[in-house]
Amino acid sequence: MSHDPTVNAGDIARLAGVGRAAVSNWRRRHDDFPQPIGGTTNQPLFSLRQVESWLRRYGKSYQVSLGDRVWQRLKAAGDLRLGELVAQAGALLTRAKNARGDGESDIGKSGVPNPGTPESGASAAAGSASGGLDPEVAGLVLELGEQLGALRAYEFLCERYLEAHSRQLSVTREDVAELMVRLVRADGATILDPACGVGTLLLPPAGTAPGAARMLGQELSETSAAITASRLRLRGVEAGVVAGDSMRHDGFAGEKADAVVCDPPFNERAWGYEELTGDPRWEYGLPPRGEPELAWVQHCLTHVKPRGLVAILMPPAAASRKAGRRIRANLLRAGALRAVVALPGSDLWLLRRPAAGERPPSDVLILDATADLSAVEPAWQAYLEDRSDQTVRIIDLLADEVDMTPARHQRRDDVGRAFAEARDRFLAAAAVPPDLKVLDQPLDQPATTLGDLIKEGLVSTSQAPPKMAAEGGDIPVLTADDVLSGGPPSGLTGTQQGLIAIRPGDVVASYSAVRVIGDGGAVLGPHLTLYRVDARRLDPDFLAGFLRAAGGRVTTGSSRFDVRRTRLPRLSLKEQKAYGEAFRQLAVLEDALRETSTLGQTLIRLGLDGLADGHLHPPAHGTTP
Numbered sequence: 199m200s201h202d203p204t205v206n207a208g209d210i211a212r213l214a215g216v217g218r219a220a221v222s223n224w225r226r227r228h229d230d231f232p233q234p235i236g237g238t239t240n241q242p243l244f245s246l247r248q249v250e251s252w253l254r255r256y257g258k259s260y261q262v263s264l265g266d267r268v269w270q271r272l273k274a275a276g277d278l279r280l281g282e283l284v285a286q287a288g289a290l291l292t293r294a295k296n297a298r299g300d301g302e303s304d305i306g307k308s309g310v311p312n313p314g315t316p317e318s319g320a321s322a323a324a325g326s327a328s329g330g331l332d333p334e335v336a337g338l339v340l341e342l343g344e345q346l347g348a349l350r351a352y353e354f355l356c357e358r359y360l361e362a363h364s365r366q367l368s369v370t371r372e373d374v375a376e377l378m379v380r381l382v383r384a385d386g387a388t389i390l391d392p393a394c395g396v397g398t399l400l401l402p403p404a405g406t407a408p409g410a411a412r413m414l415g416q417e418l419s420e421t422s423a424a425i426t427a428s429r430l431r432l433r434g435v436e437a438g439v440v441a442g443d444s445m446r447h448d449g450f451a452g453e454k455a456d457a458v459v460c461d462p463p464f465n466e467r468a469w470g471y472e473e474l475t476g477d478p479r480w481e482y483g484l485p486p487r488g489e490p491e492l493a494w495v496q497h498c499l500t501h502v503k504p505r506g507l508v509a510i511l512m513p514p515a516a517a518s519r520k521a522g523r524r525i526r527a528n529l530l531r532a533g534a535l536r537a538v539v540a541l542p543g544s545d546l547w548l549l550r551r552p553a554a555g556e557r558p559p560s561d562v563l564i565l566d567a568t569a570d571l572s573a574v575e576p577a578w579q580a581y582l583e584d585r586s587d588q589t590v591r592i593i594d595l596l597a598d599e600v601d602m603t604p605a606r607h608q609r610r611d612d613v614g615r616a617f618a619e620a621r622d623r624f625l626a627a628a629a630v631p632p633d634l635k636v637l638d639q640p641l642d643q644p645a646t647t648l649g650d651l652i653k654e655g656l657v658s659t660s661q662a663p664p665k666m667a668a669e670g671g672d673i674p675v676l677t678a679d680d681v682l683s684g685g686p687p688s689g690l691t692g693t694q695q696g697l698i699a700i701r702p703g704d705v706v707a708s709y710s711a712v713r714v715i716g717d718g719g720a721v722l723g724p725h726l727t728l729y730r731v732d733a734r735r736l737d738p739d740f741l742a743g744f745l746r747a748a749g750g751r752v753t754t755g756s757s758r759f760d761v762r763r764t765r766l767p768r769l770s771l772k773e774q775k776a777y778g779e780a781f782r783q784l785a786v787l788e789d790a791l792r793e794t795s796t797l798g799q800t801l802i803r804l805g806l807d808g809l810a811d812g813h814l815h816p817p818a819h820g821t822t823p
Contacts, residue, residue: 203270204243214260238703268338277718281421284359288428291348349432365686370461382507387456390414392444397426399459415439416449419672445470454503460510462494482528486521504553511544517602526600533558540566540604561589566604614813617804624797629790632783649762660698662722666691674720678708687720698722705729705742712746737774743781
């Protein structure tokens with residue numbers, strides 16, 4: 199860990215006890231403020247040592263907390279190893295807690311060892327039980343555990359880890375996670391999450407005791423599985439967490455839990471359709487290749503006891519896609535699917551495994567809770583007590599397209615409110631195009647090409663191996679689809695020769711899209727090209743914009759486009775940044791249009807329904823006298 203620790207603007211603000219705006223002012227007003235040594239134009243990274251020196255020189259009061267020192271030392275190892283080091287820190291804190299009995303009685307809250315604790319316990323333990331951590335860093339981790347308590351110390355590190363890799367790690371929204379757990383949880387119950395990530399759905403809701411006899415989790419990433427295990431064990435929860443592919447290699451085959459919670463990966467086409475065609479889990483029908491979420495639903499039902507509950511998040515399209523109609527119908531006929539609830543960005547399906555000889559219900563709860571999550575629990579309780587007015591008859595669904603989209607079945611008197619809320623979300627998601635000056639004649643500027651920039655050392659290029667390692671790896675991979683959609687890395691690979699680590703500020707291009715990467719932590723996927731710029735002389739957004747413009751001008755009938763011939767004007771770095779900001783705003787606009795397209799379809803449908811049934815009315819000046 200000899201790398202110089204880095205901090206971003208938010209870290210500097212925390213150190214100095216000021217707002218981010220103050221840090222921005224320092225950068226503008228003081229020519230000697232440390233220059234970025236990494237990151238991107240919009241998210242620069244600075245040397246921690248240089249920042250500390252600058253703050254001392256200007257008499258700015260600051261304090262690097264022990265937690266910040268631990269985090270910066272972990273982060274200095276590089277993005278690709280950060281998750282592994284956080285997992286090792288959790289294992290170290292867990293071992294220290296176990297060595298002291300119940301842990302919290304011997305790991306004090308004030309940083310002072312309690313009576314009976316061996317002198318210099320942190321440094322002694324670090325030397326013998328640091329695992330893969332540098333001994334000095336291990337000592338700091340244990341010291342943080344003594345200061346805050348093992349659990350609080352580890353949650354601090356996990357929070358920073360999730361912030362740093364927010365685009366790579368898919369974490370269930372906290373309010374949604376707590377809702378799911380409350381809906382299925384019972385004291386003394388065994389709860390399973392077969393796609394547990396970093397354990398969000400297995401953690402007891404804030405302010406509550408563990409309450410469950412056992413927590414079971416499986417996660418494809420070994421690193422995330424290790425983090426989950428530490429988070430649970432530091433809470434005193436009996437936990438069984440395994441790493442592996444739940445679909446292909448079920449780590450809990452034959453295990454029956456009292457309840458299952460799950461936030462599975464959406465739209466994962468390589469889920470094992472060919473290998474699992476005859477799998478006994480498909481009790482309600484073989485999931486179509488393009489419906490992996492229905493495979494997860496049946497996997498969860500396999501692992502729950504009769505009358506046990508399943509709470510699983512699903513993409514909204516799963517409620518209506520034609521390919522999944524037969525399985526949805528079978529789930530309804532059997533009485534397994536009990537509720538479909540629309541949440542922001544996803545649907546929550548609530549299922550109950552039928553007991554032998556049990557009579558299935560005649561209706562299903564269908565609820566739109568996108569504007570108010572607090573409505574879900576009362577509605578679910580009313581449904582269980584057979585007094586709900588928000589149900590739909592199963593026989594009516596089976597006679598139609600088995601379309602359980604909540605917006606389609608919401609009560610007619612809610613259309614006006616839903617339209618107003620959808621309109622507000624649509625307007626909030628809209629982005630403003632850049633304010634560009636219109637010129638009568640195009641500028642005549644000296645130009646260069648990407649090939650020349652590469653020769654001059656301003657740009658270096660890299661390409662990933664054409665094929666990635668076999669399944670089972672836990673290194674995130676940025677794919678061509680991710681570049682096109684602007685989403686986080688969705689692929690995984692194992693360690694192999696030739697992997698290209700992506701850094702913040704890198705420009706990544708596929709045949710059809712170009713992106714400036716905001717976060718590191720992933721490797722380059724097949725069929726992608728990485729362009730790394732010398733940030734002292736070339737702005738990455740400037741380069742990305744001209745690459746994209748050049749690619750967009752190539753027509754279908756053109757010969758193969760040589761990207762090295764892309765022409766760029768020769769401009770100062772300041773002028774490049776102005777162009778880069780305009781290109782970046784256009785990219786933001788494109789992402790916003792993608793989001794508003796979906797919201798717009800909802801808005802149009804609600805508007806048509808409301809005008810047709812009288813719950814919406816045109817403005818007064820448009821009415822007929």
